[in-house]
Structure formats: C-alpha cells, structure tokens
Amino acid sequence: GAVVSQHPSWVICKSGTSVKIECRSLDFQATTMFWYRQFPKQSLMLMATSNEGSKATYEQGVEKDKFLINHASLTLSTLTVTSAHPEDSSFYICSAREGNRVVGYGYTFGSGTRLTVV
C-alpha cells in the first residue's frame, strides 16, 4: 500500500530558529500533498495544499511567510517553520493521495512531527 514517510518524528528547537519537516511519498507519486496542524486533543486543521512545481495554497489565517512549503518533486514536500516561537509548538502531519488510485481509497498520512519550541 501507499506509504508516506515524515521526518523528523520530533524536534526541539530554540525560539527564533527555523525547522524543516520533510514529507516523502515512498512508493507513489503525489502531485498534491497536504499539511495539517494538530493541537493536543484537538482535530486536524489544514494549513496548506502543496502542489508539485507550483506555489502552495494556504488556508485562511495561515502565514505563508512563516510556514514555507516547497514541493520540489513528485515525492517530496517540505514545511519550514521560520523564526519559530513557543506558540508554534504543535503536531504537524502531512498527507498525500496517489492521484491515479481507484476511487474509494483514502489519503495516506505521515506519522507526524512533534515540534517543541523552547
């Protein structure tokens, strides 16, 4: 089945530094990937839709200059949290769907990245 690898699984960084999170589709090509943010005991909130070879589409209220998304290839999308602050601490999850799969399949999610900004 489809596998999405997300790295790192957890990271602790100092306030003011930047952190990059990678999301890779291992056995399929993902023209579109999605980035979510999840606070403890809450649901997933879509941050942006990442399109290979073009600019990401951000959801309302998400700062695109703070959360930089690059989708350089059909198998890799990265999310960079720039100048991180403690309020950026959260669980970040990516997902993708193999575009040519038979309708009826869901999306494949990465295992998530726990970001803690101190």
Added chain:
Amino acid sequence: SQQGEEDPQALSIQEGENATMNCSYKTSINNLQWYRQNSGRGLVHLILIRSNEREKHSGRLRVTLDTSKKSSSLLITASRAADTASYFCATAPTTGANSKLTFGKGITLSVRP
C-alpha cells in the same frame, strides 16, 4: 474550518462490546472517510463511503451514511483493547487527488481489557 462533528467526544467500553461513533457534517460531500489515530501518531485510513452508498463493511467495521441527515456512524464490533485510539470522520467534496479533507473534532475511544 471543521465540518464534521462527532459524538460522543469520549467513549469508554469493555472489551468485547460494540462501539458506535457518530459524525454529522454540514455541506455537500462526495465521500466521507473515517480515520484512526493512536496517541502521538499519524492517521490511518479505515474506511471510505461514497455519497451514493448507504452502508459499507470492512472486517469488524461497519459504516453508514445518511445524506438526508448529513450524518454517518462507525460501528466497531467485538472491540479489543488495541482499538483504543482517537477516531475522526472527514469529508471530501470531490474525488480528485487534491480534494481537501475536512476533519471532525474526533472521538476518544477507550476499550478496557
């Protein structure tokens, strides 16, 4: 913005019992999906039901969809301690690969051994 609203928000049952979780949504959908999330992990896709389907089964899972009421239910039969997790419903407006999922708030299921 969140579309799905699950209830109950938390459910605790004894191993072997059935667990029923409900989800309501607000707008038109192409399909509705249920996902499971273990603590601190990513989501695992459980089952998808299309808007023209009313019921679907997968192993111990049974999902129903009532588009007139904009609601869905997930039934887990003969629950096991390993079923302890958070469960989310998510709606998709279209079938395309770039169709955005909108998640509900989630239900925390605890299955006591």
